[in-house]
Amino acid sequence: GNSVTQMEGPVTLSEEAFLTINCTYTATGYPSLFWYVQYPGEGLQLLLKATKADDKGSNKGFEATYRKETTSFHLEKGSVQVSDSAVYFCALSDPNRDDKIIFGKGTRLHILP
Amino acid sequence: NAGVTQTPKFRVLKTGQSMTLLCAQDMNHEYMYWYRQDPGMGLRLIHYSVGEGTTAKGEVPDGYNVSRLKKQNFLLGLESAAPSQTSVYFCASSSHQAQGYEQYFGPGTRLTVT
Numbered sequence: 001g002n003s004v005t006q007m008e009g010p011v012t013l014s015e016e017a018f019l020t021i022n023c024t025y026t027a028t029g030y031p032s033l034f035w036y037v038q039y040p041g042e043g044l045q046l047l048l049k050a051t052k053a054d055d056k057g058s059n060k061g062f063e064a065t066y067r068k069e070t071t072s073f074h075l076e077k078g079s080v081q082v083s084d085s086a087v088y089f090c091a092l093s094d095p096n097r098d099d100k101i102i103f104g105k106g107t108r109l110h111i112l113p
Numbered sequence: 114n115a116g117v118t119q120t121p122k123f124r125v126l127k128t129g130q131s132m133t134l135l136c137a138q139d140m141n142h143e144y145m146y147w148y149r150q151d152p153g154m155g156l157r158l159i160h161y162s163v164g165e166g167t168t169a170k171g172e173v174p175d176g177y178n179v180s181r182l183k184k185q186n187f188l189l190g191l192e193s194a195a196p197s198q199t200s201v202y203f204c205a206s207s208s209h210q211a212q213g214y215e216q217y218f219g220p221g222t223r224l225t226v227t
Binding site for chain 1: 117146153154155156158161171203205214215216218219220221
């Protein structure tokens with residue numbers, strides 16, 4: 001079945017460091033891909049998305065490119081801030097299952113000042 | 114515009130007690146979902162609804178029931194709570210399916226069953 005695998009955390013970086021969180025997926029058909037972010041004590045919110053191969057999603061300095069050839073959707077940011085500390089979830093929507101979203105297990109990110 | 118709201122925010126139950134979690138959305142979304150979030154497990158779908166009066170099972174439906182009597186509300190019921198149901202519960206909603214739609218999440222309900 002469809003699935004999402006993302007790197008396990010926690011990931012700890014210093015402020016202004018470069019961030020990569022790896023995400024790969026398994027899917028039949030043509031899913032849409034998402035990154036959601038969960039700040040402490042809050043629900044998830046959409047960070048960015050891409051709906052077809054080679055699309056790049058971007059928001060708040062974060063970027064991810066839908067790579068069908070490598071089935072990947074890695075999250076990157078050039079210079080992280082303390083306020084980026086959160087849990088990040090990679091996800092895909094399954095067009096064969098009522099477009100339900102399948103989430104990865106999440107990667108906790110700590111940014112040190 | 115409140116988005117997705119959940120009631121209550123916290124609750125402690127004894128084993129065998131029942132309760133209902135309420136989710137409300139004011140965005141006129143057709144689809145609504147209930148998830149549970151447990152450490153190391155990510156989010157798992159409990160039940161979902163594709164419209165008023167409809168419900169369907171998700172990944173982990175056992176021990177839960179749901180109802181969608183009104184389009185804006187989605188209720189999650191625990192008839193006989195068990196310690197394994199200790200978790201954080203999130204409700205979400207989305208507009209009618211189109212590729213790349215977004216789910217909007219509520220703030221969560223933290224439930225402890227002793």
